[in-house]
Amino acid sequence: MxxxxxxxxxxxxxxxxxxxxxxxxxxxxxxxxxxxxxxxxxxxxxxxxxxxxxxxxxxxxxxxxxxxxxxxxxxxxxxxxxxxxxxxxxxxxxxxxxxxxxxxxxxxxxxxxxxxxxxxxxxxxxxxxxxxxxxxxxxxxxxxxxxxxxxxxxxxxxxxxxxxxxxxxxxxxxxxxxxYHAAPATRAPGANSTAITIAANWLQGAQRPVILLGGGAQAAGEAATQIAEKIAAPVFLSLAAKGVVDERHPLCGGANLSFDCVRNRVENADVVLAVGTELSETDRNLVREDYAFSGQVIRIDIDTAQLVCNASPDLAICADAAESLQQLNAALVQRNGEAKEQSEQEVAQLLQDCRKAWWDGSEERFPWVEALRASLPENGILVTDSTQLAYNTNHALPLYHPRSHATCTTGYGTLGFALPAAIGAKLSSERDVIALIGDGGLMFTLGELAVAVEQQLPLPILVWNNAGYGEIRDFMDAAKVPREGVNLHTPDFVALARAFGAEACRIDQPGQLAEAVNAAFSRQTPTLIEISAPSGAEQREA
The missing domain is CATH 3.40.50.970 (Thiamin diphosphate (ThDP)-binding fold, Pyr/PP domains)
Incomplete structure (x- = not known):
């Protein structure tokens, strides 16, 4: 025995x-x-x-x-x-x-x-x-x-x-x-049928509905898309929900809740369906003021407390997002094609208006956003840190599939997340992964590059080098606060990466990115790709 x-x-x-x-x-x-x-x-x-x-x-x-x-x-x-x-x-x-x-x-x-x-x-x-x-x-x-x-x-x-x-x-x-055995998983709770009927009636009768999805809707993208098509509703995403609905869909307005044009559309909707979202400050890119909803608000969340957080609902449904939206979709009927076409045109205009409202410095980074989108495989995973380029990819880089976006720019907002989180993502998925991190954030967790080498991961690590804490530097400038503690000595990242046993290169033009990323995917070792950020030389002299 x-x-x-x-x-x-x-x-x-x-x-x-x-x-x-x-x-x-x-x-x-x-x-x-x-x-x-x-x-x-x-x-x-x-x-x-x-x-x-x-x-x-x-x-x-x-x-x-x-x-x-x-x-x-x-x-x-x-x-x-x-x-x-x-x-x-x-x-x-x-x-x-x-x-x-x-x-x-x-x-x-x-x-x-x-x-x-x-x-x-x-x-x-x-x-x-x-x-x-x-x-x-x-x-x-x-x-x-x-x-x-x-x-x-x-x-x-x-x-x-x-x-x-x-x-x-x-x-x-x-x-x-x-x-010893695992306990069986509990089936996620669906919504009360009466609540679904009320929600369906409100949405079916709405003239200007809108759908807001948060990170709690990760498994609900398909049902949310079907509902949006049935009731001709624009869909807007929190940063945690990027990719939950394919951002190429003509009804998807992306993760643009921080822009005034989108805010006005949401606030003037006659019915808002908010699913798995805190409606938080970080969803609005540090805009503190809560939405002033003028219409009826339906909130669906697995967490009872979140149903009243940042906005009181007219209808609160405590249930699983995917189960509830499947129930809701079954209760709705298709609107005419004209309403859907009008909403698609509206979303297209809103996306153009968001681009016009970008903050200073964004336009010079936009070619890098486009190059990154072209380099990331359709089903790839983008893992981003708190760094200037990532704030632009949050809004301007469309993602097409759920679980394609991992970022620390929401909520707690720590630095150093992207490199180790990308390693964890790659080790647990067969999908291609790209990490995007700033020079300041990389120094928090640089040692984890050894793990990527040890595990022979084909991982491109993009380092946005603006010689310091660039975003905080910009905030200091805007507030007329002297630059203190934000201009950093940056090491030779290419030499450092090679010392770890990784491949490395340095680029300064967006057109160079695709070749560097494709080469990284072909290797059985990580590749650090240092990007000399626009105006980087000036910042190093500051």
Missing amino acids: SSAPTCAQVLMHLLREYQVEKVFGIPGVHTIELYRDLPGSGLTHITPRHEQGAAFMADGSARASGKPGVCFLITGPGLTNAATAMAQAYSDSIPMLVISAVNRREDLGMSRGRLHELPRQSDASRGFCVWQHTLTQAEQLPEVMAKAFQLLRSSRPGPVHIEIPIDLFPAPMPGQLED
Whole structure:
């Protein structure tokens, strides 16, 4: 008879039962027993160079695949190093399971100065997790894992943190490994039929309807498109929803909610259907004023609290976005073709008006946006950091498929996201991935380039080099604040990349981008493509 499995073995087994394939983490003294049986478990372990990179990789993995990304972290600094990336995932509702060690049970709360000790470690993550739990008995693990995955798969997602005392990793568990199974997923809730009837009647009778989609509508694009065609409604996207509806569709106005012309159209709609969106400041590109809706507002969201956030609805539907829109689509009938044609013309004019309203400096970057669109495969994934060119791609680079856009320019707005998140996305998807990051942001997580080399990823990494924190520099100039702390010494990124074992090149013309990206896709190693930003030489002298 085989010996009883340990808590760590059951954890690995259950992760595979829940269809987890990869985990991102850095082993430490406190997780030796967690790692003992990792080889042979069926899980692939990816070692980042910093725990923040681990959580960003898990985030990118989740965005690309739609499945929870998983991290293994050590006690104390492992968790606090990952905190920023976990908070970004919390802000963007990204499913992430973080398994961390914590000191032995008899040491918890005793302040004995143990290695990695963090007083009240559980409190540290509580503010940026949808659920946090400390395992106190090994036998609790299956129930705790079931609760975690129910939250990750069947409600508004976000990071879940389970901390396991180090004395529990080798603790014996009852029975055999094959006795432990994943709990069945709960079917996402549909909408109340009465609410669907009311919503359908309002939309069917509307003369100027509009549809707003957020990141919570990732799986609802097809139904949203069908509804838009039936009721001749323009569709506008939050940045988290880019690609949910094909931005080539003549009724899709893209992620342009920050422009006055779109704002006026939304505010003057007689019925607004808002699905899976916070209607937040970052959806409006830091425009603080909430929409002043003049018509009826229908909100659909899996999170009850979000139904009244930033705008009170006339009809609130707490349900899954995809299920609800499928129900709603079935309740609607097709309008005449003339109404659809008029809406298509209106959307085309609005897109032209948005282009005219771009902020200073955008026009000189637009050729780069066009070149990037031409370089990105139709079903490719664009991962962007907070950098000047990314703010233009947010609005001006159309995407055609769901889960094609991962950005940190929304919500929490950290720097350093794009490189590790792109690595996570590429490791979890067969789609081509392009990372776009600024010179300032790249320095936050540059070490993760080693992981891309190690994993032999054909990953183009575009570095928009404007010799500093260019966007903040522009804000300082606009506010007549002296430039302080924004002009940076930039290293030789090409030489640095080659030192890591990556390929690298430097370009300064948009016409050079496609060749550089295509060459990057053909290699079994990452390629750093440094772009000398317009006016970059001037900024370096500033």
